[in-house]
Amino acid sequence: xxxxxxxxxxxxxxxxxxxxxxxxxxxxxxxxxxxxxxxxxxxxxxxxxxxxxxxxxxxxxxxxxxxxxxxxxxxxxxxxxxxxxxxxxxxxxxxxxxxxxxxxxxxxxxxxxxxxxxxxxxxx
Numbered sequence: 001x002x003x004x005x006x007x008x009x010x011x012x013x014x015x016x017x018x019x020x021x022x023x024x025x026x027x028x029x030x031x032x033x034x035x036x037x038x039x040x041x042x043x044x045x046x047x048x049x050x051x052x053x054x055x056x057x058x059x060x061x062x063x064x065x066x067x068x069x070x071x072x073x074x075x076x077x078x079x080x081x082x083x084x085x086x087x088x089x090x091x092x093x094x095x096x097x098x099x100x101x102x103x104x105x106x107x108x109x110x111x112x113x114x115x116x117x118x119x120x121x122x123x124x
Contacts (some may be wrong), residue, residue: 019075
């Protein structure tokens with residue numbers, strides 16, 4: 001799968017949970033890192049939840065949608081499903097063995113694990 005985010009190639013959007021726990025912040029940081037690497041563009045999940053028409057329409061026009069959830073509640077995934085956008089790659093941080101905790105202490109290894117899972121999934 002080609003994952004360029006520039007105007008001339010396929011548009012890949014990355015949505016992250018960014019929730020109020022360690023795993024939400026891990027997925028947020030992973031989305032930022034993957035964007036910096038050029039894998040796609042970190043896009044606005046709040047705009048999807050708020051039904052902001054421009055954000056919803058841009059998302060529907062994306063070629064690839066990567067969704068990073070912190071846990072099995074799957075808030076990010078549910079937001080995209082609500083607007084009927086197919087998800088190209090889905091990662092749940094807790095399925096990678098990262099325990100959800102009510103704090104914001106995160107490690108580079110945890111962020112790296114989410115990034116590695118995405119890289120692996122999109123290279124298949």
